[in-house]
Every structure is written in C-alpha cells, then in structure tokens.
Amino acid sequence: MTAALRVVTPGLMTTLQDLGRPGYQRLGVPVSGALDQVSFRAANLLVGNGQGVGALEIAYQGPTLSVEADSVRIAVAGGRAPIDVLAPNSAGSGRRIAPWESARLLRGEVLSIGALSGSAVAYLAVEGGFAIAPKLGSQSTLTRAAIGGFEGRALKAADVLPLRQAAAAERDEVILPSFDLAPPKRVRIVLGPQDDHFTPAALRTLLASTYSVSRASDRMGMRLEGPPLEHSHKGYDIVSDGIALGSIQVPGNGLPIILLADRQTTGGYCKVATVISADIPSLGRLTPGARIAFAAVGIETAEAAARQLASDIAAMAASISPVRRPFLIDAKRLMAENLVSGVVNARGGGDA
C-alpha cells in the first residue's frame, strides 16, 4: 500500500512548492517556488529534509489532510495557525500540535490546519518529501501554465499526495525558535533599471510614502495602493526586457506592482526599482492591507544583505533542538500524577 496524504479539504490555495525552477526563463518559463523561502526552509529542517525539498505552501487558510501511511513526520512553519490532529474515526478528543515543531502522525489521523496569523503563508513539510515527479527540475506549481506540483494546480478535495517515505523515522521531535517574521520597517530597494522613466518627484514619492498591499495580489505580483508615480516624458511603455525577482513595475496608472515568485519572465512596463533578495521572503508574508514603505540602498548593501540572510538561515539550522516538554504546573495534576510518579522515576533512574 502506498503511503500518502489524502486531501479532505484543500484550504484556500495550497500548492506544492520548492526553491523554484530556474534555467528555463529564456523559454518563457517563470521560476516560481516558495514565496517565503525562510519559513519553507525551516519546515524542511524540522522534518530532517534538505532545505529545498518540495513542501505544501498554505495561503491564509490551511488544508485538512488524512494520513494514509503507517506514520508520517510533519512540521508547519511560517504563519501561526491552530494545528489539530484528530484521531481516526473521530474517536477521542484529538490533540493540538505547535508550529515550528516536528510531530509524528499515525495512520488514520487527520491533520487540520486552520486560519494563519502573522503571515499570509505557511509551509507544511513531510519527512522525505512527496513522491511527485519534478517537472523541468522542480516540484514547484505554476498554476497559470499548469506546470509542476500536483497536476499543475492547487490542491482539491480527494487528491491523494504520495509520500516518499512509508513511515516516520524513529527519532525525537525537534523545535526551532520561531524566526523573526516581522516585516522590515522599510523594504530595501535598488533603483533601476528604468528609474529614468520617472520624474524626480515620483522617485521622492516612492521613497517617502507608505503604500498598502492590495487584495488583487497573488503569487505573480503584489499590487500596491497609494500615491501614484508620475512617469517622465519617456512614458510607461518600454520595448520588453527581462524581469527579475522583486522588480517593481509601474504601468500607466502609476501604481507599483512588485513581481514575485510566479512573475512573467519579460515585460513591457518600465521598472522603477527592484526589491533586494533578502527582503523578498518578508514580502511573501504580507497580507492585504499591510503597510509598506521603501528605502533605497546600493547594490553592495543589497549583496551584503543576501549574505547576511544566508548566515541567519545557517544559524537557524544550527539552532534546532529536541523538544523538551515543560513540567505541568497544574496543582491537581501535580498531586495526582507527577509528584508520586516523579519520586518513583527519580529513584528508578538512580538504580539503573
């Protein structure tokens, strides 16, 4: 019997993602991949995977999945959500597990992830990963072109996601101190490549204003609402050129759009600036209505920030530690169980 997770309810927009599909942009293939690659890596680290193994990206509202494997180790990192494990056939009351912590689930148990808070996305990683063939070198889902992931689309009820590993490895569960997911006070940008298509006043507006994230944002681009940017006499149309991760394109209405994981490879609107790579994961976490302001930095600063983020991720990987359950301080339970058994255990330990 193959090991799998069965989708009971899919959540709002749950897709399989990894670190993306670079190498095919010259054929028009977007890179895709996890929006918040810090939380994505954390989820993988918690279940003992390599950092780039495909995991489920959950947006806003999590899925409910039933375990069709002897056991499976999972972890959820990113936005916080109520994560409940219901026993088979709803027997018993179930248990609640914590994000940023690994957990082992057994056959028939049902994992239910609720509404996210603190971030627009969270990642559900499984030990060993999903047994889904990569397309063009990646498991990432690009729904627009139906490439990769599970049948090229977001999950639906009754989908069966095969697991590479039939059962969870025997080991202790681990925990990560939650990474600081707070958005930066100012998102750092490098001006260009077409900042010369804007008036000096428009560049001042961009750096001095606060924008808010529009509801019309998706994995392709984050649309911003706020003061429009005025184009110079050169206008907003350019002869199409390449688009980078974080490119801020400004169409005729003057409102910036930050291009994210599923961005098109080329485009014909001018791009005033590019968000630096170190600040991209925090953008992926922003929910509609979130406020966002920008600060211009030089390219050396941006590259140094990329190295800093890599070293922060390495430090995070090194900070994984076994879960230690705090002693319960409920007085009644202390009297009923812990006090007595604790004495016995202490003695037993000494005799062994």
Add this chain to the structure above:
Amino acid sequence: MAPPRFLPAGDTALVVEFGDRVDRGLSARVLALAQKLEAAQLAGVVEAVPTFRSLMVHYDPLQTSQRDLQRAIAPLLQGLEAAEIAGRRWRIPACYDASLGLDLADVARRTGLDPAQVVERHSQTSQLVYMMGFLPGLPYLGGLPGEFALARRENPRVKVPKGSVAVAMSMSVVYPQESPGGWHILARTPVPLWDMRKGPPALLAAGDQVTFLPLSLREYELMLAKAAADALVLTPEGHHP
C-alpha cells in the same frame, strides 16, 4: 554603435542593455552575447534571458557580485557586431480561416488590405524570433511590413485559443496554450509549441526564422488530429545563416 550599458535589477540580476528599439542589429548583439556568456560558464551566473534589446543575466549573490560580473562580461562585449547568429528556419502550418483567424476581417479593415493580402503578407514574410516570454514557449516574432504596426486590441480577450497566431506592432506571437491576450488573431496552428515531454520543451528559440504555411480548414483539422495522437512532428527546413 553605442557601447552597451550595465543596469542593476536588484542583487540577483544584471541588465546588459544595447538599445531601446526592436531592431535586428541590436537583437543580433544580444543573442551573440547570450551565446558567449553561455560558453564562458561564469561562476554564479544562473541563466541569461535575451530580449529585444537587452540581456538579463540572473546571478546568485552568494557566489558572485554585480561588480565581478561586470568585469567578467566586459571583455565578452568585444566583436559582437561581427557575430553571426545561428538559428533554424521553420515553416509553420497555420489556418487563416475566419473561424480560427478571429480578427482577420478586422485586421484587413485596419490595414486597408483585403483578407487574402493580409494572409499572403503575414505568411510569406520571414520573421525572426527575437525572444521568448510571457508564457512558456511563446515566441515574439518580428519583421512584418509596416501595415501591421497596429496597437493592441482595446479590449483584450480573456481567453485566446491555444495555437492562435496573432499580430500587433509589426510583430507576431503564437500562443502555446490558452491564455488571456490582446493581440489581433489571424490564424491558428495545429503544431504544439510547448511539450513538457520534450527536451527542450519549446519548439522555437530566440534566433530562429519563421514563415507560415497557410492551411485549408480540412488540412488544419487533419493535422490537429495528428497532433492529438502525438504523430505531428515538425522539423526545421534548415539553418541560417
């Protein structure tokens, strides 16, 4: 010719810009640099994406820096004018019947030509694949005569059928799959332009030359059935130069 400019696109991409027009000379230099860059195998370069007038070099800031990359690319800019871009020559069958070429009559009206002239001029002009973009496998073809310098449609279609051949701004695109789109649809090809089972999955590549072979509706339907049975294989007619 003006020397190319280096422009930053954040800390993961560097733009090498040769100009701001759609122009075969500019495009030849972009494609020549793309070929030299690929051969050079520079450390930290993830991939390079040629467009009409610039090359976007995507890089990993943990492995290189924009400063080092500019130093490494500068010597590659020598002698690009003389480079000849090798490409394949294709003749792509397409049906211009009004049931598939949804805007043929409208384009005829806008260009002042009759529909047969539109078909003749569009199909017989050798068009260059300047770049691929927008969708996986979608080519931007340039070189149509001036009558085809049309603005995009005022009301873009929500769904352009797969295989549609469409024009605007003296260029053509072919939609490899159903997609929204604002160009004027002249024809439809039964040939798949994108097949994930193939390596590379895109039929066309920047630098290729394309003409179209007009099909009757019946020929189109037969070829479409062959394509559905995986029995339609289009091979290039040759190479250029």
